[in-house]
Amino acid sequence: MPHSPNQPTPEHSSNPSHSYLSGLFDAYQGEVYGIVMYERISSSRPCAEERAKWKVLVDLEKTTKAVLTPIMKQYGLSTKSLPTSITDGWQDAGQYLHLSWKSLMKRFSDELNTDIITYQNLLVQCPSGDQKAITYLVDHEYATKAFCDMELANTPSGVSLQPVYDLIASADQVFLTGKSE
Numbered sequence: 034m035p036h037s038p039n040q041p042t043p044e045h046s047s048n049p050s051h052s053y054l055s056g057l058f059d060a061y062q063g064e065v066y067g068i069v070m071y072e073r074i075s076s077s078r079p080c081a082e083e084r085a086k087w088k089v090l091v092d093l094e095k096t097t098k099a100v101l102t103p104i105m106k107q108y109g110l111s112t113k114s115l116p117t118s119i120t121d122g123w124q125d126a127g128q129y130l131h132l133s134w135k136s137l138m139k140r141f142s143d144e145l146n147t148d149i150i151t152y153q154n155l156l157v158q159c160p161s162g163d164q165k166a167i168t169y170l171v172d173h174e175y176a177t178k179a180f181c182d183m184e185l186a187n188t189p190s191g192v193s194l195q196p197v198y199d200l201i202a203s204a205d206q207v208f209l210t211g212k213s214e
């Protein structure tokens with residue numbers, strides 16, 4: 034159906050809603066927070082294998098932040114790390130440091146459900162040009178949750194980390210195609 038140039042369909046709107054931009058900003062700062070939190074958790078794990086596994090999740094957090102950076106800049110949003118994101122990430126990591134590996138996996142598997150819903154809602158609101166980046170944002174929580182669930186099921190680490198490795202490897206495709214519109 035044709036539409037008036039004055040009434041663009043939402044999916045083609047170049048003026049995303051305030052709520053979308055606010056959610057995008059929060060998601061970006063969420064990665065800043067996540068990088069600090071995950072790095073502290075990784076470095077505090079008692080065994081080298083656990084440190085190495087959790088470090089891959091840090092890499093995914095960093096990659097997700099990098100995926101969001103071009104669209105943040107496109108809307109003129111600041112890509113500076115807020116001091117509160119850094120201090121909150123550091124402080125909140127404290128509540129996970131005493132946990133056994135299995136308890137850590139269970140806590141994250143459960144708690145990531147909230148982030149998945151938040152980012153799915155952001156995906157519904159996003160302009161079509163941002164879809165690949167926001168899908169990546171959703172998928173990074175799914176991959177982290179999948180890792181935790183497989184660790185809980187005693188899956189070999191090469192297998193449990195595979196969704197995370199795959200997603201990190203796929204980021205180049207988002208960078209190559211994400212700014213095409």
Ligand SMILES: [Fe+2]
Pocket residue numbers: 063064067094097173
């Ligand atoms: Fe994250």
